[in-house]
Amino acid sequence: MDAILLVGGQGTRLRPLTARRHKSLVPVCNRPAIDYLFAWLERSGIRRAILALGLANEDLAARYPAGRHRGLEILPIIETARLESGGAIRNAVETAGIDDRFLVLNGDVYLDFDFAAALAAHVERAADLTLALHEVDDPSSFGVAVCDPDGLVTGFVEKPPPGEAPSRLVNAGAWIFERRLVDEIPPGAVRVEETLFPSLVARRRVVLGYRFEGHWADLGTPARYLALHRALLGAGAAIHPGASVHPSAALAGAAVGEGSVVGPRASLSGSVLWERVHVGEAAELVDTIAADGARIGPGARLRGCVIGPGATIGPGAAPPPGTIVDADGQYHEPHAG
Structure with a gap:
């Protein structure tokens, strides 16, 4: 058939x-x-x-x-x-x-x-x-x-x-x-x-x-995409063998793709990193998707965000929940609007 x-x-x-x-x-x-x-x-x-x-x-x-x-x-x-x-x-x-x-x-x-x-x-x-x-x-x-x-x-x-x-x-x-x-x-x-x-x-x-x-x-849609990951992962994590996650990082219901790096004391909850994503020290991602090559600066706070390929979130940045950053875009505001 x-x-x-x-x-x-x-x-x-x-x-x-x-x-x-x-x-x-x-x-x-x-x-x-x-x-x-x-x-x-x-x-x-x-x-x-x-x-x-x-x-x-x-x-x-x-x-x-x-x-x-x-x-x-x-x-x-x-x-x-x-x-x-x-x-x-x-x-x-x-x-x-x-x-x-x-x-x-x-x-x-x-x-x-x-x-x-x-x-x-x-x-x-x-x-x-x-x-x-x-x-x-x-x-x-x-x-x-x-x-x-x-x-x-x-x-x-x-x-x-x-x-x-x-x-x-x-x-x-x-x-x-x-x-x-x-x-x-x-x-x-x-x-x-x-x-x-x-x-x-x-x-x-x-x-x-x-x-x-x-x-x-x-x-x-991004919301349904994240919901599927929650259903498949529960409180666990899917870490690609080619990814690097610092021992002090906290992951729950998260996926980390090949070539991605999660820095010290970073936190990922209900979030998905594609390939070659860099998450800086003490950054916090909740219900967020970061596509290929995105860079999340140290101390950044992201909730319900969609980060396009090659995009950059600056150190300490805190986009409003639901923010969408286009491919190769940038967000550097230190406080949510």
Whole structure:
């Protein structure tokens, strides 16, 4: 069985973190996020992963060229125009020669559930389409699915206002397609979530909502990215063997990437350092992300900040909570405004 990974987006919601790297290469506990999807696909018995690459995705294409990657065959497909999810699926199916049932994954999710059980339910119900659904506490920023008592999808609500969602089951970005559905995707650059899926439901086709209990996260925003690390790390830490952490530094729920340096008496809580980040003596980072090559000066205090690649936070600086510093930007104010 083949899987199509929709990895053509530009990661705009994660900027400035994605200013210099593809969103699928964003590190999760010091591994590229897409590596977790590859590992899950391999465990699930998928034989080939087709990367539907959009424009300006050269770094991802270079990182995962055509060929074997562990137990998977990787096939990158470069799109020459913006296709959205529907056009990308059609293009990947035709280019890769897919002639049977296949799986589609959004490239900016983290998931772990029993795919064999989902596939068995799809086959048993003779479904045209199966959507993996996951229950969340606040579905207001997601696409919500409404299901009948038999688990069939009866409708969709996109980003319902807080407290008004008809259910808490959200589209988890994993879909089992029958090959015949590709011919029903409208032409052009269209999103299947807004065209094909509602059309199938309206025509009373069998669209199964498969609810799973495994772990799931949308990596589309810095807040969700940090929440995933909290879920994976708890109070522990993920320190790359190529990083240097001073024995007097305190880490809790933190990840430290390759080539990064954490100085004496520095404190990292719920924070993520990418590669080659330097954290000075007695600096304090709480719920903060620092991208490649960022430098945090001694005594700096950061809370809920997003520090872009190559950015500099001056000694003793204390940006207001939630501050975003662009790539190569600087912040030197000693007191929060």
